[in-house]
Amino acid sequence: MAGVTLWLTGDVMTGRGIDQILPHPGDPRIFESYMNSAIDYVRLAERVTGPIPHPVDFPYLWGDALAWLERQAPDLRLINLETSVTTSDDAEPKGIQYRMHPANLPVLAAARVDACVLANNHVQDWGRRGLCETLKVLGEAGYATAGAGLDRHQARVPARF
Numbered sequence: 001m002a003g004v005t006l007w008l009t010g011d012v013m014t015g016r017g018i019d020q021i022l023p024h025p026g027d028p029r030i031f032e033s034y035m036n037s038a039i040d041y042v043r044l045a046e047r048v049t050g051p052i053p054h055p056v057d058f059p060y061l062w063g064d065a066l067a068w069l070e071r072q073a074p075d076l077r078l079i080n081l082e083t084s085v086t087t088s089d090d091a092e093p094k095g096i097q098y099r100m101h102p103a104n105l106p107v108l109a110a111a112r113v114d115a116c117v118l119a120n121n122h123v124q125d126w127g128r129r130g131l132c133e134t135l136k137v138l139g140e141a142g143y144a145t146a147g148a149g150l151d152r153h154q155a156r157v158p159a160r161f
Contacts, residue, residue, distance in 0.1 A: 015122075
């Protein structure tokens with residue numbers, strides 16, 4: 001019997017300043033006590049590392065991990081997507097909210113992600129509307145999801161491959 005190789009990674013965060021350097025940056029407004037624009041995170045990073053090109057192509061965010069993934073050739077690639085994929089402005093009053101514009105979803109395709117775990121503390125950062133859009137966009141793009149849904153039953157359904 002042949003084995004199955006998994007690539008499991010946690011806390012893939014493509015919001016805040018990350019979304020701002022991708023080809024389709026979303027609204028940069030954030031609602032943190034110390035910062036109100038995701039663009040400021042890009043500026044902070046540039047102060048430390050030097051200029052960051054933008055827009056960057058989608059594979060850029062994965063860096064050297066893409067070559068490693070190709071060598072490993074996992075059968076399934078699973079991530080904990082720690083970012084809502086939405087244009088919703090319904091920010092939950094929790095201090096930190098992550099979102100990525102739906103047009104930047106190809107960033108996941110660049111790493112050939114198969115499924116996104118959504119059971120995390122950022123899945124509802126942009127309210128129910130943001131969660132619904134995230135589920136819709138991921139589903140339409142062919143990504144399996146687990147850990148969140150439109151109701152409790154859907155949230156408990158495992159991803160199937």
